[in-house]
Amino acid sequence: MSIEVRSVTHEYNSGTALAVRALEKVSLCVNEGEIVGLMGHTGCGKSTLMQVMAGLIVPSQGTVLADGEDIFGDHYQRGKLRQRLGVVFQYPENQLFESTVYRDVAFGLKHSGLSAEEKDRNIRWALQIMGFDPDAVARLSPLGLSGGEKRRLAIAGVLAVRPAYLILDEPIAGLDPAGRERFIRLLEDLSGDGMGILIISHNADAVAQCADRLYLMKQGEIFGGGSAAEVFADEDLVRSCGVEISGPQRIRQAIAARDPGFDAAVLTHEDLMEALGQWLGGDGR
Numbered sequence: 001m002s003i004e005v006r007s008v009t010h011e012y013n014s015g016t017a018l019a020v021r022a023l024e025k026v027s028l029c030v031n032e033g034e035i036v037g038l039m040g041h042t043g044c045g046k047s048t049l050m051q052v053m054a055g056l057i058v059p060s061q062g063t064v065l066a067d068g069e070d071i072f073g074d075h076y077q078r079g080k081l082r083q084r085l086g087v088v089f090q091y092p093e094n095q096l097f098e099s100t101v102y103r104d105v106a107f108g109l110k111h112s113g114l115s116a117e118e119k120d121r122n123i124r125w126a127l128q129i130m131g132f133d134p135d136a137v138a139r140l141s142p143l144g145l146s147g148g149e150k151r152r153l154a155i156a157g158v159l160a161v162r163p164a165y166l167i168l169d170e171p172i173a174g175l176d177p178a179g180r181e182r183f184i185r186l187l188e189d190l191s192g193d194g195m196g197i198l199i200i201s202h203n204a205d206a207v208a209q210c211a212d213r214l215y216l217m218k219q220g221e222i223f224g225g226g227s228a229a230e231v232f233a234d235e236d237l238v239r240s241c242g243v244e245i246s247g248p249q250r251i252r253q254a255i256a257a258r259d260p261g262f263d264a265a266v267l268t269h270e271d272l273m274e275a276l277g278q279w280l281g282g283d284g285r
């Protein structure tokens with residue numbers, strides 16, 4: 001099962017002097033159980049693509065298939081998409097509006113058809129995996145939470161629906177290193193349980209660490225789709241898309257510039273430690 005974008009082109013303000021071509025024949029897919037990265041320069045069309053995938057923007061051309069069904073088809077029930085696909089927008093903390101934490105997380109479950117007990121179980125599960133003690137926070141006002149807590153709460157609200165797929169737009173921007181690590185581990189756990197995840201991010205290290213596959217975007221067009229290692233190996237393409245290579249990759253380059261014998265393929269910190277270990281003749285730690 002998958003979410004598949006098929007040859008989507010989208011123009012804002014089509015037919016007017018303000019027309020902007022935001023997407024150009026974009027095709028990609030996110031399968032259940034995998035983490036897919038999407039990276040690209042600011043303004044290249046990532047958020048537009050996300051809104052098309054969520055059914056919020058009807059594209060000028062092309063379509064999106066959710067588990068094989070055309071989400072823009074006449075007979076498709078949009079409610080189904082809301083249960084299958086969770087969407088975390090840029091700055092999700094701005095989406096909180098209920099009077100208590102519990103109600104905010106419960107909001108997305110209103111039309112889920114679940115019993116009160118099942119809803120409660122989902123709400124507690126979502127709060128817990130986002131690092132909250134459900135009993136301690138349930139009655140608090142979301143407005144009293146810190147910025148980071150608000151963001152975690154907004155994500156809990158999306159996860160409570162237990163969607164099969166999840167799209168996140170810049171979820172780790174502004175998180176401290178420990179928070180980022182925790183969040184990446186959470187995504188890995190969710191995908192391990194079968195969730196298909198699309199993560200939009202400017203953070204090459206984080207994407208390199210967790211993505212099974214990676215797409216790059218440039219002026220509305222999509223490139224790549226292979227493993228993160230394959231895509232990052234084409235450094236010219238990566239840079240031309242306005243994306244920085246990963247930190248460990250830069251360190252490898254700096255060493256290789258002095259010693260051409262240091263030629264291991266490096267993308268993540270783990271790769272770098274292993275390559276350094278071999279280079280130094282120890283285990284590198």
Ligand SMILES: Nc1ncnc2c1ncn2[C@@H]1O[C@H](COP(=O)(O)OP(=O)(O)OP(=O)(O)O)[C@@H](O)[C@H]1O
Pocket residue numbers: 012013020021022040041042043044045046047048049
């Ligand atoms: N509602 C809109 N009306 C008109 N043009 C828009 C609208 N939203 C986005 N655009 C334009 O479409 C293009 C793609 O924008 P989009 O927000 O999808 O980029 P992005 O890759 O998400 O950027 P960022 O990394 O800054 O979030 C940009 O040129 C932008 O100015």
Ligand SMILES: [Mg+2]
Pocket residue numbers: 046047048090169
């Ligand atoms: Mg965006």
